[in-house]
Amino acid sequence: xxxxxxxxxxxxxxxxxxxxxxxxxxxxxxxxxxxxxxxxxxxxxxxxxxxxxxxxxxxxxxxxxxxxxxxxxxxxxxxxxxxxxxxxxxxxxxxxxxxxxxxxxxxxxxxxxxxxxxxxxxxxxxxxxxxxxxxxxxxxxxxxxxxxxxxxxxxxxxxxxxxxxxxxxxxxxxxxxxxxxxxxxxxxxxxxxxxxxxxxxxxxxxxxxxxxxxxxxxxxxxxxxxxxxxxxxxxxxxxxxxxxxxxxxxxxxxxxxxxxxxxxxxxxxxxxxxxxxxxxxxxxxxxxxxxxxxxxxxxxxxxxxxx
Amino acid sequence: xxxxxxxxxxxxxxxxxxxxxxxxxxxxxxxxxxxxxxxxxxxxxxxxxxxxxxxxxxxxxxxxxxxxxxxxxxxxxxxxxxxxxxxxxxxxxxxxxxxxxxxxxxxxxxxxxxxxxxxxxxxxxxxxxxxxxxxxxxxxxxxxxxxxxxxxxxxxxxxxxxxxxxxxxxxxxxxxxxxxxxxxxxxxxxxxxxxxxxxxxxxxxxxxxxxxxxxxxxxxxxxxxxxxxxxxxxxxxxxxxxxxxxxxxxxxxxxxxxxxxxxxxxxxxxxxxxxxxxxxxxxxxxxxxxxxxxxxxxxxxxxxxxxxxxxxxxxxxxxxxxxxxxxxxxxxxxxxxxxxxxxxxxxxxxxxxxxxxxxxxxxxxxxxxxxxxxxxxxxxxxxxxxxxxxxxxxxxxxxxxxxxxxxxxxxxxxxxxxxxxxxxxxxxxxxxxxxxxxxxxxxxxxxxxxxxxxxxxxxxxxxxxxxxxxxxxxxxxxxxxxxxx
Numbered sequence: 001x002x003x004x005x006x007x008x009x010x011x012x013x014x015x016x017x018x019x020x021x022x023x024x025x026x027x028x029x030x031x032x033x034x035x036x037x038x039x040x041x042x043x044x045x046x047x048x049x050x051x052x053x054x055x056x057x058x059x060x061x062x063x064x065x066x067x068x069x070x071x072x073x074x075x076x077x078x079x080x081x082x083x084x085x086x087x088x089x090x091x092x093x094x095x096x097x098x099x100x101x102x103x104x105x106x107x108x109x110x111x112x113x114x115x116x117x118x119x120x121x122x123x124x125x126x127x128x129x130x131x132x133x134x135x136x137x138x139x140x141x142x143x144x145x146x147x148x149x150x151x152x153x154x155x156x157x158x159x160x161x162x163x164x165x166x167x168x169x170x171x172x173x174x175x176x177x178x179x180x181x182x183x184x185x186x187x188x189x190x191x192x193x194x195x196x197x198x199x200x201x202x203x204x205x206x207x208x209x210x211x212x213x214x215x216x217x218x219x220x221x222x223x224x225x226x227x228x229x230x231x232x233x234x235x236x237x238x239x240x241x242x243x244x245x246x247x248x249x250x251x252x253x254x255x256x257x258x259x260x261x262x263x264x265x266x267x268x269x270x271x272x273x274x275x276x277x278x279x280x281x282x283x284x285x286x287x288x289x290x291x292x293x294x295x296x297x298x299x300x301x302x303x304x305x306x307x
Numbered sequence: 308x309x310x311x312x313x314x315x316x317x318x319x320x321x322x323x324x325x326x327x328x329x330x331x332x333x334x335x336x337x338x339x340x341x342x343x344x345x346x347x348x349x350x351x352x353x354x355x356x357x358x359x360x361x362x363x364x365x366x367x368x369x370x371x372x373x374x375x376x377x378x379x380x381x382x383x384x385x386x387x388x389x390x391x392x393x394x395x396x397x398x399x400x401x402x403x404x405x406x407x408x409x410x411x412x413x414x415x416x417x418x419x420x421x422x423x424x425x426x427x428x429x430x431x432x433x434x435x436x437x438x439x440x441x442x443x444x445x446x447x448x449x450x451x452x453x454x455x456x457x458x459x460x461x462x463x464x465x466x467x468x469x470x471x472x473x474x475x476x477x478x479x480x481x482x483x484x485x486x487x488x489x490x491x492x493x494x495x496x497x498x499x500x501x502x503x504x505x506x507x508x509x510x511x512x513x514x515x516x517x518x519x520x521x522x523x524x525x526x527x528x529x530x531x532x533x534x535x536x537x538x539x540x541x542x543x544x545x546x547x548x549x550x551x552x553x554x555x556x557x558x559x560x561x562x563x564x565x566x567x568x569x570x571x572x573x574x575x576x577x578x579x580x581x582x583x584x585x586x587x588x589x590x591x592x593x594x595x596x597x598x599x600x601x602x603x604x605x606x607x608x609x610x611x612x613x614x615x616x617x618x619x620x621x622x623x624x625x626x627x628x629x630x631x632x633x634x635x636x637x638x639x640x641x642x643x644x645x646x647x648x649x650x651x652x653x654x655x656x657x658x659x660x661x662x663x664x665x666x667x668x669x670x671x672x673x674x675x676x677x678x679x680x681x682x683x684x685x686x687x688x689x690x691x692x693x694x695x696x697x698x699x700x701x702x703x704x705x706x707x708x709x710x711x712x713x714x715x716x717x718x719x720x721x722x723x724x725x726x727x728x729x730x731x732x733x734x735x736x737x738x739x740x741x742x743x744x745x746x747x748x749x750x751x752x753x754x755x756x757x758x759x760x761x762x763x764x765x766x767x768x769x770x771x772x773x774x775x776x777x778x779x780x781x782x783x784x785x786x787x788x789x790x791x792x
Contacts, residue, residue, distance in 0.1 A: 001580050002579055002580075004566050111366050304580040307582065
């Protein structure tokens, strides 16, 4: 596999995953708003904080209000974490790698691009945004389905899989830090709403029904952290993502450097104390975790993409 | 009901040959069904099918790019839903003619870089070859496998008033358009399934497999599955879609210049995640001037340093070979019939369009006197640049060309105003005659192969003869079918 193609597949996959994650994040937050007593809800701006987009947001908008937040996350094609930007970038990378992808992947990525560019800016209002998000998610899942069901399990698949899991673990860690941190910081204030708020966080990670099957119907902070960090059988948990990256890396040539980082990463995830997590600990965990993702990315470039 | 109908009176007045209708406005034998369908169709139906075609093209992401449009990388490919039909008996003959022509052109290229027989025999004036900017001294003495230089040739055919096919030009450098030939068929199958299945049309989707065979047959390595790379200038190139399509269909790697390196011992490698991998055949889709900054343009970042070294050493095959452009020079074109007689000892099956070489002082006088009737073309340009179309030219333009012809007559050729055949084309929901040409693709390696049909391009503006997609041209599906009584 050409190094340059591997690099583009990796980014195509990250952008596909990112657009789905952002769509899901907005969607779950919108559902939360309907269900929660007025005053207990976190600010809309928390969505921007999850994506570390504070400065970029303030550069684009004067007011941190609901519609600007959605404009920023959905339709601004110049914003690096918006759905439209991610979809466009995924499609550009698919365009330049279509010779190794199943034919329909390009066709569908192209159609998704047409859809989101045509409808994104019309989908800021409360009613239309949910329809839009649902459609985008459906289309992204169909692209992933195509990749899963018909892409050859060779290097192309490996780099796609690695990209997807890195992006996913990254988003999971961010949501834990920002949304989890927000819930913890107001723990005393809304004691009755705790299960409800942690449930919303699980929702944002597609994790609620899986959580119930493993841990039962009662949702608590400790159980939520344990599940999202350590559950070995849930494909969106951090432990699962890291294991999966490790599995794919095993099949790549000259992988020892990356294997070493992954071992460190596993230790970091394992040793995190889930029961008594406070805000400081989450922040520390997230910082170390993000640093390691950066290290992984560097190693990917050094050993494969820049060869 | 709003019937579409065919504007028969438009046809009666025309002196051009029409592909689907006779002079009296009746259908031809092969076009009977399609004309019947067209006459029975309602405007709504036509509209709907044309819209479906446009939607399909957009969804399939079939696009081409115009450099000047900046960030807009995609322009949907304009497609006309009425197919152009050619009877198979007639096509068989054209096919033979194209193979004959391509063989002669390859003989010629090999000859001018090696023995120079045709020049010694004075069949073609020496200076015409040696003074052409398309003659590359770097290629002298190179002997590519099977003595084939132009492995992929796209010759543009037109029909004259009598309906006879003629070659307008041969494209031997990086001919493009083949993907549209294949995709047009896909679109037709989706929008006219009933009509399509009533005809037995020769399939066109074999092209990538044939191309793969051709490329493999010129590989310098004995490997059963040689490493083939399609070298593209990147997404900003108008034919990027085609490069990606062909790479995918052949299972070849789509590479850009910086994916390649040439070692000191003149071997080409591509950079892969498992380290360098040796490349056997490069199907290059960049112009040769950009191929190798060591030899050609120093400022090129599209190609790769050392490619020509590796090619001359016989370590890699470059397709089409550098230097092939000498044979699609417009002045050389005039000599192709003579080449066929010289190298193959055969009479040309397909005629040339009559061409006046202005380098001859008598001829330039004739051209100057008849400027308003002729088309004057520069010898070394392609893509319709710098042309004077006599009948529609202004006095000012003719004056400019008079000066040019007096100063540098050797840089120009002239031809009678083209007669392009027409075919019914949907224009604002009605079928009206529009001029078309045809670009078949001829593959040469160990064996020869011609695409069944080719890409039919259509000038969408009334009366226009310009079929280039960058200048308002569209395309049609081309059907080769059995001509049954």
